[in-house]
Amino acid sequence: MKxxxxxxxxxxxxxxxxxxxxxxxSIDVIHIHYQVAVGVFSExxxxxxxxxxxxxxKT
Numbered sequence: 001m002k003x004x005x006x007x008x009x010x011x012x013x014x015x016x017x018x019x020x021x022x023x024x025x026s027i028d029v030i031h032i033h034y035q036v037a038v039g040v041f042s043e044x045x046x047x048x049x050x051x052x053x054x055x056x057x058k059t
Contacts, residue, residue, distance in 0.1 A: 001055070008049050014050070021053065025058075028056045
């Protein structure tokens with residue numbers, strides 16, 4: 001079993017990264033963990049969209 005971690009500032013970029021990774025036919029996805037974090041810097045909100053994919057390589 002292995003993990004792959006993704007971290008993006010935009011949810012669309014995170015979707016693209018994940019879809020690209022899971023379209024690889026040599027892996028079986030076991031679970032995807034998703035998280036959003038928000039921070040405030042001065043008057044700006046900063047978002048962090050992240051995901052961890054637990055998967056197995058096909059043999």
